[in-house]
Structures are given as structure tokens and as C-alpha cells.
Amino acid sequence: MDKQDMNEGQSVFNLSYLKQPKxxxxxxxxxxxxxxxxxxxxxxxxxxxxxxxxxxxxxLELAHVGKQMIDPDTYNILFTLHGVIMIFLFIVPGIPxxxxxxxxxxMLGAKDVAFPRLxxxxxxxxxxxxxxxxxxxxxxxxxxxxxxxxYSVRTSxxxxxxxxxxxxxxxxxxxxxxxxxVTIHRMRAPGLTWFRLPVFVWGIYATSVIQVLATPVVGMxxxxxxxxxxxxxxxxxPKLGGDPVLFQHLFWxxxxxxxxxxxxxAFGIVGEVIPVFSRKPLFGYKMVVFSSVGIAAIGFFVWxxxxxxxGISDPSxxxxxxxxxxxxxxxxxxxxxxxxxxxxxSISLTTPMLYAMAFVFxxxxxxxxxxxxxxxxxxxxxHDTYFVVAHFHYTIQGGAVIGLIMGLHYWFPKISxxxxxxxxxxxxxxxxxxxxxxxxxxxxxxxxEGMPRRYYDYPAEFQNLHTISTVxxxxxxxxxxxxLINLFVTFVWGxxxxxxxPYEAIGLEWRAPSPPPTxxxxxQPIVNHGPYDYGRVALH
Amino acid sequence: xxENSSHSHDAHALPDPHDFGHTVPYPVYLKxxxxxxxxxxxxxxxxxxxxxxxxxxxxxLIASIKALLVALFFMHLKFENxxxxxxxxxxLFLLGxxxxxxxxxxxxxxxxxxxxxxxxxIAPKYNGSSH
Amino acid sequence: MSSVAQHGTTDFGSMxxxxxxxxxxxxxxxxxVTAYHAAKLGMWLFLATEIxxxxxxxxxxxxxxxxxxxxxxxxxxxxxxxxxMFNTAVLLFSSFTAALAVDAAQHGQNRKVVKNLFIxxxxxxxxxxxxxxxxxxxxxxxMFIGGEHFHQFSNFLSIYYCLTGLHALHVVIGMIVxxxxxxxxxxxxxxxxxxxxxxxxxxxWHLVDLIWIYLFPLLYLIG
Numbered sequence: 001m002d003k004q005d006m007n008e009g010q011s012v013f014n015l016s017y018l019k020q021p022k023x024x025x026x027x028x029x030x031x032x033x034x035x036x037x038x039x040x041x042x043x044x045x046x047x048x049x050x051x052x053x054x055x056x057x058x059x060l061e062l063a064h065v066g067k068q069m070i071d072p073d074t075y076n077i078l079f080t081l082h083g084v085i086m087i088f089l090f091i092v093p094g095i096p097x098x099x100x101x102x103x104x105x106x107m108l109g110a111k112d113v114a115f116p117r118l119x120x121x122x123x124x125x126x127x128x129x130x131x132x133x134x135x136x137x138x139x140x141x142x143x144x145x146x147x148x149x150x151y152s153v154r155t156s157x158x159x160x161x162x163x164x165x166x167x168x169x170x171x172x173x174x175x176x177x178x179x180x181x182v183t184i185h186r187m188r189a190p191g192l193t194w195f196r197l198p199v200f201v202w203g204i205y206a207t208s209v210i211q212v213l214a215t216p217v218v219g220m221x222x223x224x225x226x227x228x229x230x231x232x233x234x235x236x237x238p239k240l241g242g243d244p245v246l247f248q249h250l251f252w253x254x255x256x257x258x259x260x261x262x263x264x265x266a267f268g269i270v271g272e273v274i275p276v277f278s279r280k281p282l283f284g285y286k287m288v289v290f291s292s293v294g295i296a297a298i299g300f301f302v303w304x305x306x307x308x309x310x311g312i313s314d315p316s317x318x319x320x321x322x323x324x325x326x327x328x329x330x331x332x333x334x335x336x337x338x339x340x341x342x343x344x345x346s347i348s349l350t351t352p353m354l355y356a357m358a359f360v361f362x363x364x365x366x367x368x369x370x371x372x373x374x375x376x377x378x379x380x381x382x383h384d385t386y387f388v389v390a391h392f393h394y395t396i397q398g399g400a401v402i403g404l405i406m407g408l409h410y411w412f413p414k415i416s417x418x419x420x421x422x423x424x425x426x427x428x429x430x431x432x433x434x435x436x437x438x439x440x441x442x443x444x445x446x447x448x449e450g451m452p453r454r455y456y457d458y459p460a461e462f463q464n465l466h467t468i469s470t471v472x473x474x475x476x477x478x479x480x481x482x483x484l485i486n487l488f489v490t491f492v493w494g495x496x497x498x499x500x501x502p503y504e505a506i507g508l509e510w511r512a513p514s515p516p517p518t519x520x521x522x523x524q525p526i527v528n529h530g531p532y533d534y535g536r537v538a539l540h
Numbered sequence: 541x542x543e544n545s546s547h548s549h550d551a552h553a554l555p556d557p558h559d560f561g562h563t564v565p566y567p568v569y570l571k572x573x574x575x576x577x578x579x580x581x582x583x584x585x586x587x588x589x590x591x592x593x594x595x596x597x598x599x600x601l602i603a604s605i606k607a608l609l610v611a612l613f614f615m616h617l618k619f620e621n622x623x624x625x626x627x628x629x630x631x632l633f634l635l636g637x638x639x640x641x642x643x644x645x646x647x648x649x650x651x652x653x654x655x656x657x658x659x660x661x662i663a664p665k666y667n668g669s670s671h
Numbered sequence: 672m673s674s675v676a677q678h679g680t681t682d683f684g685s686m687x688x689x690x691x692x693x694x695x696x697x698x699x700x701x702x703x704v705t706a707y708h709a710a711k712l713g714m715w716l717f718l719a720t721e722i723x724x725x726x727x728x729x730x731x732x733x734x735x736x737x738x739x740x741x742x743x744x745x746x747x748x749x750x751x752x753x754x755x756m757f758n759t760a761v762l763l764f765s766s767f768t769a770a771l772a773v774d775a776a777q778h779g780q781n782r783k784v785v786k787n788l789f790i791x792x793x794x795x796x797x798x799x800x801x802x803x804x805x806x807x808x809x810x811x812x813x814m815f816i817g818g819e820h821f822h823q824f825s826n827f828l829s830i831y832y833c834l835t836g837l838h839a840l841h842v843v844i845g846m847i848v849x850x851x852x853x854x855x856x857x858x859x860x861x862x863x864x865x866x867x868x869x870x871x872x873x874x875x876w877h878l879v880d881l882i883w884i885y886l887f888p889l890l891y892l893i894g
Contacts, residue, residue: 220727233829313648557863587892631722
């Protein structure tokens with residue numbers, strides 16, 4: 001990069017949202033969606049790390065038969081904390097809070113979200129919930145992140161603090177979703193019709209609808225659990241005349257749609273990355289859009305597939321099984337569309353593209369193993385085994401987390417104004433791919449052979465696969481560390497400044513400088529074509 | 541001093557009040573309120589008679605009419621766009637889904653046996669001692 | 672006498688809006704019309720979340736009524752339907768005055784806004800006092816939480832206290848929101864081109880009324 005580019009890059013950087021206005025206080029009371037996104041990102045990375053540490057401690061204990069260093073009660077606490085932290089504190093806020101906040105107004109050609117003060121308020125509600133969760137670490141719950149009654153009513157561990165934290169975090173999620181829905185409805189640039197929106201925006205929209213509609217249900221259910229613990233009411237505990245399966249119904253009514261909150265934005269990012277690096281329009285744009293909306297909708301009707309062996313009636317089990325098969329269809333449609341986009345495209349194997357291709361591969365495994373679990377006769381054997389654990393890690397980690405990392409790399413030049421080291425990034429990608437599959441492919445086999453989940457120890461015949469899985473987990477962890485440290489180091493100390501549109505992409509966010517100034521655009525952008533018209537439209 | 545706001549590109553012009561919400565005439569509000577009170581009385585009177593299961597249906601029907609009156613007129617839903625209608629209606633739809641999902645479960649757990657609605661053996665209450 | 676003329680002009684002659692508030696407050700990233708519609712959509716979305724919050728309790732009520740229909744029938748008789756009906760009328764009236772408050776704000780009649788909002792708030796207060804009387808009666812009959820007769824009707828009473836307790840909490844929140852909206856009327860800020868806080872506050876208040884419209888028959892009459 002020659003000196004003139006450096007100077008220009010430096011001056012764009014100095015005028016950007018990163019530098020204006022100055023001072024820590026201006027960051028803490030910011031109303032700028034881009035700064036709020038980074039505030040969320042810093043918290044999320046801390047909790048990703050914490051949740052990861054608990055995972056690695058579990059894998060260390062499970063590496064060999066017998067007790068290594070952790071006793072059974074502590075093990076129960078570890079898997080509870082791993083679940084609660086990774087789900088409520090990391091991946092549910094996840095992509096919407098970081099990339100949604102950062103990119104949505106830019107992609108719409110707007111100055112900010114509809115309610116900037118509400119946006120900041122959502123962040124501080126998240127912080128409050130996070131503090132409550134940290135306080136809860138002093139007497140951690142051991143119920144699993146699912147808090148099933150009656151154990152959660154009777155155990156002496158700190159269920160109330162953990163569930164109260166989850167309730168508060170839910171509020172943050174609701175308000176963020178509300179903000180995004182109104183933003184998308186009311187703040188699109190002139191000419192930006194619904195069917196010219198990037199699929200990432202559609203993904204955020206579908207996610208936000210689920211956030212708004214499903215989260216109150218789990219919020220109220222957890223409040224009922226708290227109230228039952230405190231006052232001995234008879235709602236879920238059979239000893240008091242309550243119904244424990246009712247808790248499961250109410251809990252999963254949210255907790256199934258929540259997995260679509262996690263993954264729909266990731267689907268959206270894949271739909272952004274693949275067309276850019278195939279230099280081809282997204283294949284079947286409308287079908288991709290309808291599939292996002294369809295997944296969000298059908299996702300509300302399948303919750304009891306988590307309860308097939310909880311004692312629900314035969315008719316309801318059959319109905320929920322059939323509807324669960326239906327939700328696989330729109331997801332498969334997306335996979336076909338992504339692959340068709342790449343077909344005969346001009347592929348550049350950039351880091352985001354590597355992650356996108358990994359996503360397609362990993363989610364293929366995730367989705368198909370989900371169909372096994374939807375099959376009643378099969379689920380009777382696989383429920384509560386490692387098969388389920390492997391399935392949901394393929395969907396959540398192979399899907400949502402890979403999606404987040406991919407998005408961070410894809411929009412990194414826009415967010416930071418700099419280029420990261422590609423070689424380091426790609427090595428990290430390879431470590432994640434190797435580590436992740438090494439961790440979880442053996443777990444499918446373990447599950448099929450009958451290894452139960454949430455078990456602190458196991459018979460000798462499962463030893464080898466567990467050891468392999470543990471090795472994979474550490475490689476996975478190193479990969480994530482490398483990827484994130486690479487981005488962080490570049491963010492703070494990098495010197496290779498990025499131009500406004502380094503990928504020559506269509507899409508309004510690439511018309512703003514890298515990084516953008518606080519107001520995003522000098523003038524209101526106007527749109528007169530779709531977001532993926534590669535080969536059809538001259539770039540600006 | 542009144543300002544003509546029909547030239548919207550004039551920076552000092554006020555927005556047009558008609559671009560905001562609908563106004564409803566006072567007599568409409570009054571009629572709705574009186575209807576609500578009447579329907580409340582009807583609900584109470586009907587509940588005095590025993591129609592068995594029908595009591596619940598009738599009570600919920602009347603409550604829904606009252607709710608519709610409040611929503612359509614007091615909350616101006618009658619004049620809102622389709623998106624607002626969607627977000628007002630979908631939660632009710634989901635409540636229905638929740639109820640259906642649970643009620644295809646609980647009453648049908650006993651297979652060929654008739655679902656029983658007597659109390660103790662479905663969810664017996666223990667007096668502190670476990671079995 | 673309409674203070675909003677026909678073709679988009681705003682005649683402030685018959686309003687009591689303060690001169691410095693003749694224009695809507697500045698929102699830096701949206702124009703006033705968009706800001707109004709955005710805020711209204713936002714409030715309806717928030718109401719959607721509240722409906723789903725109560726939906727959980729209504730569902731729990733339904734399933735426990737199905738399990739324990741005899742207990743529910745007997746326990747419901749312990750509730751005072753006359754007080755319940757009175758409270759229903761009070762809330763309906765408060766919804767009426769809330770709607771009138773919005774109407775007044777739309778016509779720039781700030782004093783009338785204050786009057787109507789205060790009536791709604793007072794009605795909320797009356798509702799809560801009656802509720803407190805009912806809870807007191809429960810307590811003296813040993814049917815409050817931890818009371819000696821609680822266990823006999825525990826499933827009904829658990830849901831009853833959760834439902835009415837959560838509803839009462841929303842009445843309190845609604846009263847605070849309406850009061851906040853009235854402070855702006857006291858500063859004579861409302862006009863035909865700015866009345867968003869009253870409208871949003873009234874929407875919230877109407878929801879509180881809507882929930883009670885269903886609670887009253889379910890708890891007091893059908894049980």
C-alpha cells in the first residue's frame with residue numbers, strides 16, 4: 001500500500017465512528033448503532049471464552065474413564081453453565097446484536113435504527129443480565145440449561161439467580177428484535193423495496209419476529225418457576241399438584257424457535273458472502289426469502305419434538321414429528337440455492353468464502369441428523385444420547401457460530417477500516433474445521449452406541465471416541481482463539497487500511513466509507529436495482 | 541399564525557396532521573363504552589344459568605366482542621395498516637397454537653382408555669411424604 | 672368546531688398548545704411523520720409481547736382447570752363476583768377516558784388531556800384498592816399463600832395470584848406511563864402534529880383493560 005493510500009486510509013479512519021466522538025464516556029452513552037455493536041461484541045467474546053472454558057473442562061474430565069479431577073456434582077454445574085452462558089449470553093444475542101446492529105442501518109441506507117436510545121437500553125439490560133449471571137456463578141445451578149421441573153423446583157442450588165438472569169437477558173432480546181422490525185419497516189432508502197432487500201436483512205427480520213413473539217413465553221415460564229420455588233405454588237412440581245410436562249411444553253415453545261433465532265441470521269450471511277465471491281446473483285432470491293420466513297413460521301409448531309420420551313400422548317408425538325419433517329424443507333431449499341449460486345460462478349477462495357463453504361457442509365450434516373431425530377422410532381433411542389449433543393453442536397456451532405465468525409471476517413474491513421492477515425485467518429479456519437469435526441463426528445457414533453448425555457463417566461468401551469473428541473475440542477479452541485486474536489490485533493494495531501468497497505460488492509453498506517462516519521452516508525442513498533445483480537449492473 | 545404545510549419541502553412547514561393518526565368522533569367513543577358496560581352485565585347474567593361447557597364458550601365469545609370493541613375503536617385498530625393488524629393478531633394465533641399443542645397431549649395420554657377428568661389420580665397431591 | 676382545518680393547515684387558535692411546542696420535537700434521524708408511525712408500530716409490537724406473556728398464564732389456567740375442574744369450580748365461588756364486576760366497569764371507564772385523552776391531544780387541548788389521564792390514573796388506583804380488599808379477604812380466610820386453607824385450593828389460587836398479581840403490576844406500570852404522558856400535557860406540548868406519548872400510553876392502558884376483560888369471566892364466573 002503506497003503512502004498516499006495510507007494517508008487517505010488514515011484520514012477516513014480518523015473521521016469514522018471509531019474516533020468521533022472521543023473518550024470512553026462517549027462510547028458508554030453512545031446512540032450510534034455501530035458503537036453499540038462493538039459494545040455487544042466485547043461482552044460476547046468474553047462469554048464465548050468463558051463458555052468455552054467450561055466446555056474444555058468437561059472434555060478434559062471425559063477424556064478418560066473414571067474421575068480425572070471433577071466430581072459428579074461439579075460436572076452437572078459445568079454443563080449447566082456451559083449451556084446457559086453459550087446460549088443466553090453468547091449465541092442468542094449473537095449475530096443480531098453485533099452484525100445486525102452494525103450492518104442493518106447501513107444496508108437500508110439509514111442513519112441509525114428506529115429507536116437508538118432503546119438500542120442502548122437493550123445493551124444495558126444485557127449487561128444487567130450478564131452481571132446477574134456472574135453473581136449466579138457463586139451458587140451455580142446444576143439443572144442443565146433446560147431447568148426441568150421438578151428437580152429445578154427442589155434443588156438447593158442457585159436456580160433463581162440463573163433463571164432471573166435469563167429473564168432479564170430475554171428482555172434485551174425482545175427490545176432488539178422490536179427495534180429491528182420497526183427499522184426495516186420504516187427506514188428503507190428510496191427505491192429499496194422489500195424484494196430488493198439483501199437476504200441478510202430478511203434473515204434479521206425473521207429472527208426479530210421470533211425474538212419478539214417467542215421470548216415472552218420462556219420469560220413467563222421462568223418467572224413461574226421462580227415463583228414456585230419461592231412460594232411453594234403448585235404449577236410444575238407434582239408433589240404440589242403441578243405438571244412437570246407443562247414446564248417442558250412452555251419452555252420448548254420458546255426454546256425451539258430460539259434455535260432459529262441463532263441460525264437464521266447466519267443463513268443470511270451465507271446468502272451475502274456466496275454471491276459476492278462467486279460473482280453471480282443469488283440463485284432463487286425469492287425462494288431464499290420465503291424459506292427464511294417459512295422456517296420462522298413452521299419453527300413455532302414443532303416444539304414437542306424435544307419431548308417425545310417425556311410421556312406426551314401418541315397423537316401429539318406423531319403430529320409434532322410430521323411437522324418437524326416439514327421444517328427441514330425450507331432449509332434444504334436454501335442449501336440448493338447456495339450451491340446453485342456457486343455453480344459456474346467465478347469463485348474467490350477468500351476467508352469469508354471458506355467459512356461459507358464450511359457452513360454449507362456442516363449444516364448439511366446438522367440438518368440431516370435433525371431428520372433422524374425427528375423420526376419417532378429413531379428418537380426413542382437417540383434422545384438424551386450424544387447423538388443429540390452432536391446434532392445441536394453442528395447446528396449451533398457449525399451453523400450460528402461459524403456464521404458469526406464468517407460475518408466478522410466479511411464485514412471486518414467495513415467495521416475496522418483495515419485488512420486482516422489472510423494467511424493467519426485461513427490457518428485458523430482450517431484448525432476450526434479439523435477441530436470441530438474431530439470433536440463432534442465421534443459423538444454421533446457415541447450416541448448411536450448408547451452413550452448418554454450429561455453423564456460424568458462412562459464404560460470403557462466408549463473411551464477411544466471420547467479421547468478423540470477431547471483432542472478435537474482443544475484444536476477447535478485454538479482455532480477460535482487464533483481467528484479472534486488475528487481480528488483483534490488487526491483492529492487495534494493494523495496498518496493496512498481498507499477501501500470503501502474492497503470486494504466490489506453491490507449492497508448499500510459498501511457505499512459508505514470503511515469505517516463509516518457516525519452518520520453513515522453523506523447523502524441519502526437511492527436504490528434502483530437488486531442487491532445481487534452481479535454481471536448485470538455497473539458498480540459505482 | 542397558521543402555516544401552509546402542503547409544500548413539504550419547505551423546511552419551516554409543519555407536517556400535515558392528516559399524515560398522523562385517525563380521529564374518531566366523541567359519540568362513537570361513548571357508544572362503544574356503553575356497549576362494553578351492557579356486555580359486561582350480560583356476561584354476569586348468563587353466568588348465573590348453568591349451561592355446562594357452553595358457559596365457557598359464551599363467556600369467551602362475549603369477552604372477545606368486548607375486546608374487539610376496545611381494540612378497534614379505543615385503540616384505533618380499525619384505522620391501522622395491515623402490518624399492525626398482523627402483529628396484533630399473530631400473538632392470539634400463537635396462544636391458540638400453545639393451547640392446541642398442550643391439549644392434544646394431556647387428554648390423550650391414556651391410549652385406549654377414556655381420558656378422565658377426575659382429579660386425584662391424574663396429578664395427585666402428596667401431603668409432603670413421598671411414595 | 673374543528674381545530675384541525677381541512678387541507679393540511681394547522682390552526683392553533685382553538686388549541687392550548689404552548690407557542691414553543693407548535694412544531695413536533697426534532698428526531699435527528701427521521702422526519703416527524705415517520706417517527707410517529709415508527710413509534711406506534713413499536714408499541715403494538717410491545718403489546719404483542721405482553722399478550723404472549725399472559726398467554727402462558729392463560730394456558731396454565733386452562734390446563735389446570737381441565738385437571739382440577741371440581742377444585743376450580745369450588746374455589747371460584749370464593750371470589751366476590753360483585754367486586755370483580757365493579758372493577759371491570761372501573762377499567763372500562765378508564766379506557767374510555769384514555770381514548771378521550773388521545774382525542775384531546777389530537778386536537779391540541781392539553782388541559783383536557785391532563786383531566787382525562789388523571790381520571791384514568793384514579794380509576795387504576797380504585798382498581799388496585801379493590802384488589803387489595805379482595806386479597807385482604809383471602810388472607811383473613813387463610814387462603815393467601817402459606818395460609819391454612821391455601822392447600823385445599825392451591826392450584827386455583829396459584830394461578831389466580833399469578834394472573835391477578837401480574838395484571839396488577841401492569842396496572843401500576845400503566846399508571847406510571849399515563850402520568851409521564853400527562854406531564855407533557857402539563858407543559859402544553861401536544862398538538863395535532865405531536866401526541867405520540869399519549870397515544871402510546873393509552874395503547875398500553877387499553878391492553879391492561881383487555882387482559883382484565885378475559886380475566887374477569889375466567890376467574891370469577893366460570894371457574
